[in-house]
Amino acid sequence: MPFQFDHLRTLTTLVDEGTFDAAARRLHVTASAVSQRIRTMEQSAGKVLVQRTNPVVPTAAGDVVLRLARQVLLLDEDAAAELRRGDGDGDRVAVPLAVNADSLSTWFLEALAELPDDLGAVYEIHREDEEHTTSLLRSGTVMAAVTSTPEAVQGCVVEGLGTMRYLAVCSPRFADAHMGGRADMARLDRVPVVNFDRKDDLQNAFVRSVTGREPQAPRHYIPASSDFAKTILLGFGWGMVPEEQCLDEIERGALISLAPERPVDVRLYWQRWNLRSPLLDGLTSGLRAAAAARLHPL
Structure with missing residues (x-):
């Protein structure tokens, strides 16, 4: 079921913005064009991908395609970032992460601040209890998460951070x-x-x-x-x-x-998409070092 690149971007934008009108404004197209792209994707998938509520909500099938869309877009942005390297700030890659509140208030933000600027990332943090962050991974809402779940979510890899x-x-x-x-x-x-x-x-x-x-x-x-x-x-x-x-x-x-x-x-683990991504690799390496310095061993 091939999906066009622009259609994958449209799906992620629709879910992020919440409405067809808001997605259309961000993509600089009409709301009817957004609707048509989603219908085309649903015809390709043979399933309804979003509930037409306000805001829109992905269906179970929509979560699967949304995860695919975000992964494809990440790889595209990784490649673009490498091509731009040395040209100044340029566009930065948006990285959605799920983190529990206590990690945010103690070690996590300082760990992000220590990451090299040439990763070229901006962060969208979803604050969620460490027992529930994996649901955001399953839905494709985030690329990686601090979680208390040692079992890898499908399509992810997991490693221990500390206690x-x-x-x-x-x-x-x-x-x-x-x-x-x-x-x-x-x-x-x-x-x-x-x-x-x-x-x-x-x-x-x-x-x-x-x-x-x-x-x-x-x-x-x-x-x-x-x-x-x-x-x-x-x-x-x-x-x-x-x-x-x-x-x-x-x-x-x-x-x-x-x-x-x-x-x-409370044992904490790092789960991330199982993709070869310079951005996710660099993020993981930096957080691994910070956790080793700030958390108790597992």
């Missing part, structure tokens, strides 16, 4: 108000807790491991890593915080480590 260590912490004020002024683990399933979002099971899993009970506590939801840590520092509740974000506060007494002998280690 992010979390500590259960609360503020002294919170401990005084809710835990009798000490790290009373027996109360942990009933006192207020801070969760990142409704997908975040780290706190619940910790409670189950130390109390053997299902948590019944009131909970706050704070969906930003730095604000999550700040909320705990201010005494709203207890929570699991990356070691990098809380060791200084523990040392100066602003936070209490509730169970210093029971850290929680």
Whole structure:
């Protein structure tokens, strides 16, 4: 089922922009031309590729073709970047990545900043829980992801990055108000807790491991890593915080480590498309080195 290059670009643009009109503006064609290209692709595939909602949503078949389209466009842009090398900045390749919030707030952005500028990339970061980033790989939304899943998604390769260590912490004020002024683990399933979002099971899993009970506590939801840590520092509740974000506060007494002998280690992996791409190879090499310096070994 051959797809024309312009049609593959049209599909990615439509999904990225969300509507036929917006895609048409970006491609400098009419909305009817965008619609016709999509219909032609659907006739070639023998399947519907996008749901005509607002915004449009790829179907399962559309995810397959979208992944193909992004891979073809990446190879094309890699070649163009090599031909442009030495001609100044020129156009840069857009690289969509899926990364968990805690990696973003600790080591990942600094790792990107250390990459050589001649990679010629600009980054579109999709923030997603490390247990769910693989869904963005399967759909073709991103080229690579930081994930907690060691099994490679179809069409991808995977390698270990390292372990992010979390500590259960609360503020002294919170401990005084809710835990009798000490790290009373027996109360942990009933006192207020801070969760990142409704997908975040780290706190619940910790409670189950130390109390053997299902948590019944009131909970706050704070969906930003730095604000999550700040909320705990201010005494709203207890929570699991990356070691990098809380060791200084523990040392100066602003936070209490509730169970210093029971850290929680989350293994992180790097999954990327299985393509020979100078851009993805360079990105992978730089992130591998940064993770080795900033994360605990697997």
